[in-house]
Amino acid sequence: MNESEIFLKVIDSLNKDNTFVAYLNTIPLWVAAIGAVYFGWRQTQINKRMQELTDYVAISIVPMGPGTNLIKVMNVGRMNLYLKQYVIGANTEIFQNPLLIPAGTGENSNLLITLRLLQPVMPMRFYLLDELGEKYISTGQIIVEQQTVPISPRSTLQESGTAAPQPIQSVVLPDFKIWTFKTEKYKWII
Secondary structure, three states, rough: HHHHHHHHHEEEEEEEEHHHHHHHHHHHHHHHHHHHHHHHHHHHHHHHHHHHHHHHOOEEEEEEOOOOOOOEEOOOOOOEEEEEEEOOOOOEEEEEEEEEEEOOHHHHHHHHEOOOOOOEEEEEEEEEEOOOOOOOEEEEEEEOOOOOEEEEEOEEEEOOOEEOOOOOOOOOOOEEEEEEHHHOOOOOOO
16 A cells, blocks of 8 residues: 555545544634634724823923913813822922813813922922823923013103103013923822
């Protein structure tokens, strides 16, 4: 008996025994099932990433202009945020009930903060919660520069009826340069 006759006998005996054929017929089903599980897992990963992109958290801090000690904290993300505490140099405040900074409401998506104690360089930290209860910290820095602004003097009338010249005065006002470094998830405890 040569090799081809042996092979034919083995195949013939396997064909008579339908279990081998049944196993061969299930291979495409197993491949399809494994492919479906992989596709489902991959789609779940894509959906999670898409949700992260749509539910991002971000704030922007801008000065209200020279001469004021006010800064505006704006929610530029897509989720409502709650401010629990801020630390800006020596200025700090903890809120018993966190303050809402709403998302997507344009000019109303902000809080105003008055800085009472000014230093030349003030690191800042904002402790935030999102609407799902996740905790975040936003860090940055404020540089306070002094800006001298001339003030026009009032003229006074002399006895002769002519205006007496007054010396030009100037006043020194704070001017803020603000950098927000990043906002990231952070398990803070207050």
